Amino acid sequence: MYVAVKGGETAILNSYELLAAERRGDPEVAELTLAQIRGQMRLAVARVMCEGSLYDKDLAALALKQAAGDQVEAIFLLRAYRTTLPRFGYSVPVDTARMALRRRISATFKDLPGGQVLGPTYDYTQRLLDFSLAEASAAPTPPSAETPLPATSPRVTDLLGEEGMIEAELPLAGDPVPMDLSREPLRFPADRATRLQNLARGDEGYLLALGYSTQRGYANSHPFAGEIRMGEVPLEIIPEELGFAITIGQITLTECQMINQFAGSSDVPPQFTRGYGLAFGESERKAMGMALVDRALRAAELGEEITSPAQEPEFVLAHTDNVEASGFVQHLKLPHYVDFQSELELLRKMRSSSAKVGVGDTANQPELRATEREEA
C-alpha cells in the first residue's frame, strides 16, 4: 500500500510562524536580550556550552533564546552550528593549577593551603523562594576582603600525591595527542582520553543519575570530593605563523577531583584512586557526575569486578549524548505509516490463520475485529 508523505509544506511553514510567535510571547512584555541571558542566566548558558561542546557565551545565549529555554534543543542548535565553522587547531592543554580561583573547596582537607573558598554557591542557601526577586532591585555589591586570594593554589590531589597515598596522574609515554570524537567515531575499547571527551559533552542529567547509582551501591566506589575548583584559566594556542604559544583569552572551568578508596592489587599498594570531571563554565553538578562516572569506568583498568551499568563503557558512552538520544527518541514522531501498516497486515494475517485452525482466542479483542468488519 502506498502512503503519501508529501503535502505538509504549508502546515510546516505555518508552524514556523506560530513557533516564532510563541517564542516571543506576550508582545506587551519586553523582549529578552542576549546580554540578559548571558548575564543573568549564566548557568543555563554554561550547560549549553558544555553539552553543545562549544565555549561561546554569545552563541549559547542565542541558542537558548531561539529554543525558548529548552536546553537540549539549544545544545542541538549549537552542535549544528559548530559543524559550519572551520577547525583552526588544538589548544595547549589548559593548566587548572594556574586557575584564577573564584571557588575552591575540599571535603577531605579542612585546612588546605589557600583555604576553603565558597564563592558564588547555592550550597548554603535555604532554598526558599525569594519573592523580592519578583521585583526589580538595585544591583547587589558583595563584600570584599582586605587581601586577595593567592595567585595560584596547589591542587589537593597534588598535596596527597606528595605522600604517595594517591595514584599519580602522569602524561602517557610520549604525551600522545588524544583521539578526537568530533573527528572520529566512538570505538571500543575506549581509552580514558576518549571516555573523558565523551563524558565532557555528555548529558548532565544522565551523568548525575549514573553517578548517583554508584553512590547507591551499583559499583562500590566510596568517593570523596577531594577538590572542586572554579575560575578562569588562560586559553593558549600555538599559531602556525608564530611557532610559540600565545594566550587568546580566558575560559571559565569547573574541575572536580574525586578521590576513591582502592584496596590495591598485586602490583600496586592500597592507595586512593581518582575520578576526574572538567566542564565549561560554572557547572559543578556536571563536573561531579562526570568524575564519579569516570572513576566507575576505570573498573576494568583497576581490576575491579564489573557488576553495574556505570562500569560498562559500551553502555555508558553510547548513551551520554543528548543530541543523539533526543534525535532517536523524537524520530518516533516522524511518519511511520508504511511500517505500521505492514505490522497491522501481519497481525491480521496471523489472527486470521489462527482463527481458521481454531486456536487462539480472538473474542477479547473486539476493537480489531470491528475494524476488520468495517473494511470488509
Next chain:
Amino acid sequence: MKPNDLPGPSQEHAVRQHWLSELAMAPPGMLEQLLGQIDATGRKPVTSWLRKPQTGLTMVRARAGGTGAQFNLGEASVTRCALQDGAGRVGIGYVRGGDVRHAELVALFDLALQDSTHQAELLTTVIAPLVAARVDVRDKASRQAAATRVAFYTLARE
C-alpha cells in the same frame, strides 16, 4: 616531559607573546579607545588585509586529573586575521570568541608594536594600562572570593 613544558619563545618573541596575550584578553572597548589615542599621535599603522577576519574553532585540550593524559574537552570559537603594512611587517590577531573587530584591533596593535621606533612608547601607553586593567578586574573578583573563605574555629570544652 612535564605537562605543558613547551618550547619557550626566544627573548624577542617573549615580548611579542606578552603583548599579543594582553591584547587578546583586553576588553575590545578599551582597545578602541587606545586606538583613538595612538591615531591622534600618528602611531596608527596604515594597513591592508593579508587575511580577513575569520571565525573558526579550536579544540580545547585538558589533562586527566589536571596533570595526566591529554584529552579533548570541547571546542571554543576563535577569530583570527592578519594585516600587513607598507614595510612588509605582518600583524596577527587571535581572540577567543566571535568578535571580528577585536581580532582586527589585536592585529593593528601588533603591527604598531613591531615598529621599533614606537615600541617602547606603546608598551607603556597601551600594554601597561591593559595589564593594569586586567589585574584590577582579577583583584576585585579575587577579593570578593576571598570574602567567602571559611575561617574555621574550634569550640573549646569548658
